[in-house]
Amino acid sequence: MKSRFTFLLGGLVLAAMQLAGAQQTGGLRLPKTVEAGTAFSIQSAGSGKAVLYIVGPGQVLRRNIQLGEPTFFAPEDLHNAGHYLAALVAGSSTENGAFDVIAASPPAALSFLAKPSRLAVNLHDGISGVVYVFDRFQNLVIAPTQVSFQLSGGVGAMQTRTVLTHNGVAWTKMDSAAKEGGAQFVARVGDAASTRVIQQVPGDPCHLRMSARPSGQRLAVETEPVRDCSGNALPDGTIVTFTETYDGGESTADVPLKRGVARTDMPAYRGARISVATGVFIGNEIHWGKER
Amino acid sequence: MKQPLFIVCSLFAAIFALGSNPPAVRVEPTDSVGPRPLEKQTETAVIRDYLVAWRGFSSAFEQNRAELLDRDFTGAAKEKLAATIREQAKLGIYTRYRDSAHDLQLVFYSPEGLSIQLVDTVEYDVQILNGEKVQTTQHVRARYLAVLTPTEVRWKVRVFQAEPE
Numbered sequence: 151m152k153s154r155f156t157f158l159l160g161g162l163v164l165a166a167m168q169l170a171g172a173q174q175t176g177g178l179r180l181p182k183t184v185e186a187g188t189a190f191s192i193q194s195a196g197s198g199k200a201v202l203y204i205v206g207p208g209q210v211l212r213r214n215i216q217l218g219e220p221t222f223f224a225p226e227d228l229h230n231a232g233h234y235l236a237a238l239v240a241g242s243s244t245e246n247g248a249f250d251v252i253a254a255s256p257p258a259a260l261s262f263l264a265k266p267s268r269l270a271v272n273l274h275d276g277i278s279g280v281v282y283v284f285d286r287f288q289n290l291v292i293a294p295t296q297v298s299f300q301l302s303g304g305v306g307a308m309q310t311r312t313v314l315t316h317n318g319v320a321w322t323k324m325d326s327a328a329k330e331g332g333a334q335f336v337a338r339v340g341d342a343a344s345t346r347v348i349q350q351v352p353g354d355p356c357h358l359r360m361s362a363r364p365s366g367q368r369l370a371v372e373t374e375p376v377r378d379c380s381g382n383a384l385p386d387g388t389i390v391t392f393t394e395t396y397d398g399g400e401s402t403a404d405v406p407l408k409r410g411v412a413r414t415d416m417p418a419y420r421g422a423r424i425s426v427a428t429g430v431f432i433g434n435e436i437h438w439g440k441e442r
Numbered sequence: 443m444k445q446p447l448f449i450v451c452s453l454f455a456a457i458f459a460l461g462s463n464p465p466a467v468r469v470e471p472t473d474s475v476g477p478r479p480l481e482k483q484t485e486t487a488v489i490r491d492y493l494v495a496w497r498g499f500s501s502a503f504e505q506n507r508a509e510l511l512d513r514d515f516t517g518a519a520k521e522k523l524a525a526t527i528r529e530q531a532k533l534g535i536y537t538r539y540r541d542s543a544h545d546l547q548l549v550f551y552s553p554e555g556l557s558i559q560l561v562d563t564v565e566y567d568v569q570i571l572n573g574e575k576v577q578t579t580q581h582v583r584a585r586y587l588a589v590l591t592p593t594e595v596r597w598k599v600r601v602f603q604a605e606p607e
Contacts, residue, residue: 183606203577206604209526211529230522230526244578290587316550317559317587318559319589
């Protein structure tokens, strides 16, 4: 008895609260908008029984109602945002209306896409982040919302941007750090946050220099540690190519970097030219007998 | 008196059901859609697939067949529409959505090319059917936001949501 009274009282309060934002279509009094997942009521006029349809792509409800009395909808009854039609069918007469359900607040989930997951160091605007903001019912939050983007970790200053969503989406671009390593890319709206890890790897080689020395009947060639323009060592496994030309002949050796350097033996021909390259970057050249 | 009314209603229902005239489509010029330039071919494909998705949505809701959404929808949009269809089936009702006009504007193309957002001011008629009986017909003008993502062969609708105009 007590709970029935409380429910009735709650319903009356709810109906009174909605009165200001209500719209009347014939005998149907509908709210203009309803926040997803909140209780609301629809008031009808007249007497007798009728069927009330609430129809939209996101949800559909049907209630047998008593005309002249408010029909209460509990929280969660209608939780998908969208445009809804209300049709009140009583015998052969029908009354129609419409209202909107908007996303619930606060935002509860982020769809965060950060690209690429791996990139070279020192790239301006090399990292992009896109966030779609959703409520707890997976409705896109269309009201402008502040999204904070933060890129941190590894060596280098933390980068922060605050962007306002437009139609539920916000995006930004960040620079990759000068030093290699993993970075945390975080997007945050209120208490909702999403993190992506970005791997920053050395860029193109910028320093490639080799030396040669006799090694028995052969020539031992070895690079200095191979680095990019920011001083990051290129990863082990990067292929370095040594090429030796002599008397119209040619020898080539592809050698992976090991602990930052590449070394191998080449035939020792007096007057041979030995060059070194990795990718499209060419290092120094040695004229066996004199170095250039 | 009731018979002529029934005939008029049936005629209207038949016109509605057979009214397969393609909707009028207007595409707003897109000067900028954010961080990524939009190629004409992409724009054409997105609009084509979105309009096809409306047809798929309409068929699925009219027949209460959620599997008809598979071709054009994905993610949350597909889950929500499919849940509505299941609810319709449980209640024994159908809904007919007939889009008559779309005013489309592409508003955002993400930098990595993995999502595109459009705003559609759409006009459509909705019929609510209880069994075979048309309960009501309403004309609607609404502003829809859709987010589409590329799949192997087409753009699929991932977010499909109307908002207050």
